[in-house]
Amino acid sequence: MNLLQFLLNVLWIAFGGIWMSVAWVIAGIIMAITIIGLPWAPAAFRIAAYTLLPFGSRAVPRAQMTGRDDFGTGPLGFLGNILWLVLAGWWLALCHVITAAMWAITIIGLPFAWAHLKLAGIALWPIGKIIVPANA
Template identity: 50%
Template structure:
């Protein structure tokens, strides 16, 4: 089912938005200063090409360790990103979602566009993994929190 969803997605809009992510990534790389944002653009662009069966997750939630992208610098980077490119990529995903919502069969694609619009606003500190890995990471974090609460 994921394969069919990804193929239909790619043909009916994923290609355009994935290329938009890559275009922003190329511009970011050209500026040299924007390389961290460009890297995130290519990761999210690949995700935008074939999103079904994958999920964006915060790296701190995944690895239980912080890094520069999940720190205050990452927040600052996300603010700069939002002002320069994130808003416009999110608008593109929202318009794509509206176009998909018009047809009943396109509703699952519209929902995916809205998820990608949210990611487009603040992508720094996130990574893309399979849904199973994201689910396992969240379950492990929840279990660790339960163990911590039981020890009190």
């Protein structure tokens, strides 16, 4: 992580990024409490960490990184993403979009708005994604 990414992450946390990370942790806890949601809890916790420090990392399809399909990138991953979308994805994405709209009002907030929009997309379809350094 370079100095600019570090500063952006510090500003992100200071100006509200921590709250969206907490929302992801809450979603993960709710999923972990239920028997049905347990398979989605690890993805929620991984994305909570990514939401806490989004600058310097990116989410890519796991099949793109490994070169092969696996449990989360095949038909079961598709079904898992549909269930995630219905159970938790839509409200997390909505929170990210609302926060992005608030950040987009200012020119200084545009990088934060863009980060929230990327996170909103991940909130809708997280299964089968992996978080990697931005330069990977």
